Amino acid sequence: MATDRSTAGSVGLRAPRRRRRSMADVVDVSLPFDPILAFAAVALSLCSVIALAGATEGNSFVVRQAAYALVGLGIAAVVSRVDYARWQAIRWPLYAFTLGSIVAVALFGQNVNGTTLSINLGFFSFQASELGKVLVAVVGASFIVDRRHDAHSWRTTGGVLLLVLLPAALTADFGSSLVYGAIALAVLLIGGAPGKHLATIGVVGVVAVVSVLGVLPAAGVDVLRPYQVDRITAFLNPENDANEATFQLKQAKAAVGSGQKTGRGDEATQQKLGYLPEKQTDFIFASIGERFGFVGTAIVLSLFALVMWRGLRILSTARDFYGAVLAAGILAMLLFQVLVNAGMNVGIMPITGIPLPLVSYGGSSVLSTYLAIGLLQAIYAQGRAATRRGPTVDRTD
DSSP states (O other), X not given: OOOOTTTBOTTSOBOOOOOOOOHHHHBOTTSOOOHHHHHHHXXXXXXXXXXXXXXXXXXXXXXXXXXXXXXXXXXXXXXXXXXXXXXXXXXXXXXXXXXXXXXXXXXXXXXXXTEEEEEEOSSSEEOHHHHHHHHHHHHHHXXXXXXXXXXXXXXXXXXXHHHHHHHHHHOSOHHHHHHHHHHHHHHHHHHTOOHHHHXXXXXXXXXXXXXXXXXXXHTTOOSSOHHHHHHHHGGGOTTOTTOHHHHHHHHHHHHHHHHTTTXXXXXXXXXXXXXXXXXXXXXXXXXXXXXXXXXXXXXXXXXXXXXXHHHHHHHHTOSSHHHHHHHHHHHHHHHHHHHHHHHHHTTSSOOOOXXXXXXXXXXXXXXXXXXXXXXXXXXXXXXXXXXXXXXXXXXXO
């Protein structure tokens, strides 16, 4: 009887079946993790819970924020055990999901203060632009790594800008759009884009801002809603009492200033009497400043400094080019949000509605930030594991 050569070996035996992949092949629990980064993230969530307990009435905000943090920690733990290269392999489905979710929010989301930012899922409001910040970092890094041998081409630079800024153009969240821009610049910078490209982008950005805020409105073309323009320009003219955003800014600065060195504690009246707007989200930093003073805000900023330090360390020791570029995009996302949120609370940045990562109340922001922390931990783990193994194969990057 003839033997089927396609299924038989040299001695007529059937070839062994390929072993089915198990969860252990995807999730490696033995990988190391960065304890300092983990400590900083958990400590920031603890600061958030403490701040919300003093700034809000009842326990609903506190309980929900604690639950979001616990779920986020679980997400970060799982993501950190998975090889981050797998995200590069599914970048296009992730990008399609990003665009689809942003469009879905625009079509079916709930309208708050004239803007549609989220979809109410019952147990929490899903804000697609928050998750999109992390996913566009994954997609942008993947694209520039694929074209690393043509990094000096405008086609590569333009491709990254298109991929990252298209979701920004679709979302109604102006603050998130700015964060997307910061991610794009970081990906291009670490990805090897020429300095003249970055300079050109900077000039175009300045011209665009001047046009949107000044030239076009003067010509009768309103790109932004009037309240958005007021919020963005309030810090430039803080004495304009006709601008509601200026009033908000004054109250935030008063709260921060009244906290002095150690805070007013239970006598923090700005937030308790309702003068401090959005005290649980946009102006949580001012709430911390009033209640815990300079000491409280210094602790929060120091924890963010820990995150940035560890992030830069992870970037510099990444296993490969993709890990370094992805880490840069995530760090830009976090750093930009911290600088703008803290800055707008003390009157040196425009009021854009950008949350303070892990501290401002909000499920989408907390979960997305922990997803980003998990990716940083994955890059750290794979980098350490590669260092321990030593060079075993020739790398193409």
